[in-house]
Amino acid sequence: MIEIKNVNESYVDGIKVIDNMNLTIEDGVVFGFIGPNGAGKTTTIEMITGVLGIDSGDILIDGKSIKTDPIEAKKKFGFVPDTPDVFEKLTGLEYLNFIGDVYEISAKDRLERVKRLSEKFNIQEHLKDRIQSYSHGMKQKLLIISVLLHNPKNWILDEPMTGLDPKASYTLKKLMKEHSKNGNTVFFSTHVLEVAEKICDKIAVIDKGKIIFVGTVEELKLKAKSNSSLEESFLKIVE
Numbered sequence: 001m002i003e004i005k006n007v008n009e010s011y012v013d014g015i016k017v018i019d020n021m022n023l024t025i026e027d028g029v030v031f032g033f034i035g036p037n038g039a040g041k042t043t044t045i046e047m048i049t050g051v052l053g054i055d056s057g058d059i060l061i062d063g064k065s066i067k068t069d070p071i072e073a074k075k076k077f078g079f080v081p082d083t084p085d086v087f088e089k090l091t092g093l094e095y096l097n098f099i100g101d102v103y104e105i106s107a108k109d110r111l112e113r114v115k116r117l118s119e120k121f122n123i124q125e126h127l128k129d130r131i132q133s134y135s136h137g138m139k140q141k142l143l144i145i146s147v148l149l150h151n152p153k154n155w156i157l158d159e160p161m162t163g164l165d166p167k168a169s170y171t172l173k174k175l176m177k178e179h180s181k182n183g184n185t186v187f188f189s190t191h192v193l194e195v196a197e198k199i200c201d202k203i204a205v206i207d208k209g210k211i212i213f214v215g216t217v218e219e220l221k222l223k224a225k226s227n228s229s230l231e232e233s234f235l236k237i238v239e
């Protein structure tokens with residue numbers, strides 16, 4: 001579970017990028033964070049994960065504050081950022097082993113998970129290559145695998161389908177569904193509404209740093225008095 005409480009953030013003095021945000025992401029649902037470019041999705045996710053400091057308010061991950069208890073909070077989630085910048089000089093396998101060491105995953109689990117996941121995402125043949133030779137999509141797959149490797153309860157993914165091929169995208173969506181069905185938290189941002197409509201049990205819509213809707217896709221359509229697509233409803237309420 002992720003709880004965002006009265007959070008404010010600005011990059012430049014005076015201009016609020018996140019404006020008094022309150023949002024609870026419960027266990028057991030695939031929760032989509034949707035909004036136009038520049039709405040504040042990445043900023044929010046970077047605050048949740050401790051990449052950015054929080055100006056005011058607090059964020060709890062399974063009850064642990066990223067502000068006052070960052071090490072404990074960080075043990076509770078896995079994060080796939082929107083730009084998959086990883087240590088370019090390492091090979092894929094070296095990177096996964098590094099993550100395995102950080103999270104103290106046993107050799108047996110590590111071996112089994114790396115094999116299973118790299119086959120699932122079809123990069124097993126590239127694990128011995130340096131990351132600098134990977135395409136954007138391959139780096140993204142590696143990051144997804146590194147998150148799944150330590151099997152965290154909370155998954156936080158920023159625009160995870162961007163750059164993935166159709167099979168990897170399908171695999172990831174399936175894994176996200178499974179993870180939530182097992183009572184865990186899956187929080188991901190997207191500006192691609194078809195993705196949100198297909199897999200989200202619940203969504204929050206953010207626009208100009210403010211949450212303007214929280215509920216199911218059906219509820220959003222009701223609110224927008226639109227019985228067609230999520231896209232139409234979304235455009236109506238963002239207007």
Ligand SMILES: Nc1ncnc2c1ncn2[C@@H]1O[C@H](COP(=O)(O)OP(=O)(O)O)[C@@H](O)[C@H]1O
Pocket residue numbers: 011012017035036037038039040041042043044
């Ligand atoms: N490092 C930064 N410095 C200044 N402004 C930024 C920075 N990063 C993002 N912003 C601004 O914050 C707003 C929200 O950006 P972002 O969180 O990246 O949106 P989203 O992920 O929803 O597209 C935008 O107006 C963007 O220009």
Ligand SMILES: [Mg+2]
Pocket residue numbers: 041042043082159
């Ligand atoms: Mg973004």
